[in-house]
Amino acid sequence: MAGLLAVLTVLLGACSGTDDTAQTAPPPPEPAQLAAFYSQKLQWGPCTDYASSSSDASSFQDPSLDCTRVRVPLNYDQPQGATAEVALLRRKATGDKIGSLFMDPGGPGVSGTSFGASQAKSLGDGPLGKRFDLIGFDPRGVGASRPAIDCLDDEQNDEERTKTFSDPSPGGVAAAEADSKLFADRCAQKTGGDKLEYMGTRDVARDMDVMRAAVGDEKLTYAGFSYGTELGTAYAEAFPQRVRALVLDGAIDPTQSPIDSSVKQSAGFQLAFDNFAKDCTSKPNCPLGTDPAQATARFQAIMRPLLDKPVPIGDGRTLGFDDALTGVTQALYLSDYWPILQRGISEVATGSGRVLGLLADSYYERDEQGRYTNSLEAFQAITCVNQPPVTDPAQVKELADRTDQAAPFRSTGRGAVAAKDACAFWPVPPTQTPHTPNAPGLPPTLVVSVTGDPATPYQAGVDLAQQLGGSLLKVEGNQHTASLRGDPCIDPKVISYLIDLKEPDEGAQCSLPPA
Template sequence: MTKRRSRVTAALFALIIVLGTSTSFARIDGSPVAARKGLERFYAQALSWGACQPYATDAKSKTLFEREGIQCARLQVPLDYAQPDVGTVTVALLRRPATEPGRKVGSLVVNPGGPGGSGMAHVANMQAGNPVGKRFDVVGFDPRGVGASQPRVLCLTDAERDAQRLRPKGETADAVEAENKFFVEKCAQRSGIDLLRNVGTRDVARDVDVLRAVLGDKKLSYLGYSYGTRLGALYAEMFPRNVRAMVLDGAVELNGDKVAASARQAQGFEESFQRFASWCAQRDCPIGTDTGTAESKFRQMIEPLKKTPLQVGDRKLSHSDANTAIIQAMYSDRLWETALKGLQELRQNKGTTLLQLADQYLGRAQDGTYSRIQDAFVAIRCVDEPPVKDRATLESNRRRLLELLGNDTVPSDETALGPCAFWPAPHTSEPRKPVVKGLPQVLVVSTTGDPATPYQSGVDLAQSLGARLLTYNGNQHTAFLAGIGCVDGVATNYLADLRLPETDVVC
């Protein structure tokens, strides 16, 4: 997995972040009057909590939503905040009530990342007895267009997704652009232009403020992972006086320099692969004991899959899937054993484990249904940032990327216009660092060995927000509530009691 390849895979398929983008929006006075003007009926609505099973949209959520101790509801919000009387969408919610209600602080709203990740599934999957669950009603939501929210973004069918994974990547820019145009056409046809123009982070941040009020919280307590840090930063910019506490873990780039951000993430995945290779070298490692050649040996192993995907039951493991599987394993060293098993199987012409890792990355359940996170990822990205529509800019970006990474070649898709160039709705945000005034001090968590949201991004976000920084020395993407005592202790004390360390902390 070269820097070039890790960058390409992350850019095309990443579930966690939008590379090098940021969101800005006219700052809104956080007072109730300013926020609710013309929106009174939305802010005044009452939620009806009930069983979660009817909210399931795929096999995974069906299993999760059958768990005990959770409740679900729907929140109604305007489709277009500029025209709140024209139409509405519903945002699906899942709540785990506080286990110590006598000591409850309020609600903790959680976004797990993406964009396009299901907050409902994330909260349903939380371990019982997690530290914040004692003091908070933990509330996960599926952002507009996502998961159980209605309507939701739909671009490709399950069968089309499966077929896409098996097709060889386009060898020319024209071939890649044709596939991108097909994707966009299906998005417009199956989702509708009105939804596509209103799924951006700008609108989700306003949904969160409606949710805060409807939950009965005067001020918001928020936990955002990865892309969720971007949503949190935008909310802080729009509604600074409505923030009680925020933990932002795994910060995405917010400076608007897409090329530098892409290069930084590529380097993050490359470094994670090198750490994996060093670990693997101490075992029965199919990519050898020399970390200097591990990358090339991995590429040699998966090269035959370009022409002949490997049969796995009634499915096949493609070259793209094998690469995606290893990218998935780089998100946490807890997946390295699984990746090793997958490589050992591949050495024996078996692909079960690698296909499972790729499915996990791409949101495919065992019954063949997809979570649609890939569709939502692109839809949200395309309205969150200005698209590149001319090839001169594309070529300039390509040359700069080569300079930053030191590569002498890039694949054809780096010279092709992406799906956002053909998007049928305008972008609703412009990239820049958040500008906040009147925000209480919040907490940013950043992990030194995080490949998807490199450590420096958290340092930069903490500086922009005037936040306290918690550094975790580890090899994974995000750290809070992952069973790391030091991290959990600092962040939980802050969320529950607003007690921040006097200085930045290293765990």
């Protein structure tokens, strides 16, 4: 979301910085009309029935994990009406408990219960596992939460991935827009247009406060990654005096417009591609040659033939241009994947799409049986209610041109296709707009930002830390998000903040090891 009110940034320290009285003052009372939700008693039990993927089916069998669902109003303005259920997964604290640490991995649309299971495994025996119940949750509409966002069946998901709209002519634009409208219509039909309006960040932030109360915490301790930072920021705005600690890693800047956000993310992925290319061209057998300056052109020469002639993946499917770029994008999230990406590009050059197809499957959360989670459908649905649609033809063209120019490695070479996306045809209006956060009384927060983050560029973290009046931990490296992964510089600072509320020193920074 993009910056419409940047001129107010100077004022943010006054309106959303720290307030010593807020550290000790009790939080405001919970709304009486929502008492039935805030006071509900949770029934925790085995997690096996909460699995939304084949990998979850295995990890959720861990006996140290338990799960439940929290009942929330579908529409907070009508709490006596329809309800939704938010799925929670927990690993109980093993020591002197402070409270609960809620975690969200982002997306939007990624399963937080799945993330919670993996975090419980990696953090459970450490200081955070001793002092906190570790809780991952599926935001409303996602994963094991009910009702779930649903737009396409598995066959339709496979079919969508074979499509590439690369014709910039009026006919090509019309075809692309017809496909976008069909997707929006299917979401409305399968999920229910009366539900889609309530799937955005505005409502998830309110769910988080119900979850906080339902587990018995007076204040919220939270770690959000990528889109999870948007949830954390929204919670801070809605309930600043109920925040204990917020870690926001891989920041989304709430002031950015949809156009600016998309262009900056495209530029971030081009930077990540350039960093990958520098590494690849320094090694033997790099399909991009030996000159980093020519790497984008070499990559285009390998990938653009897929526009007209897809290559076999090896399981009866084929890899086209868009799917190949999805696989490449997946590998650019983390520099550890660079060797796999080098192999995938080399395979395409020799007529095989196996590796990039598997990477794209990972991005789309498609398992070996051809089953998809609802993560990408939820991503689109949540995005469309989280930001105003781009419908003006001049702005649609501006967006297409600027993103094409910002990430030439993704360009088809045929010209940008100025087509409206699915959000332009969404059946319900957005529930929020770009804005500068306002969270008076918010205690100190911690933003972590990686200099070479492709999906959430570094500057967004700098800006968000300033907007919230919090601390910034700068991380030199090439990956998307960085904390609570075992790094000996980053994690002690984050853990000290979460447990003892000790902020890193001003100007603190860490460096990730090279790929």
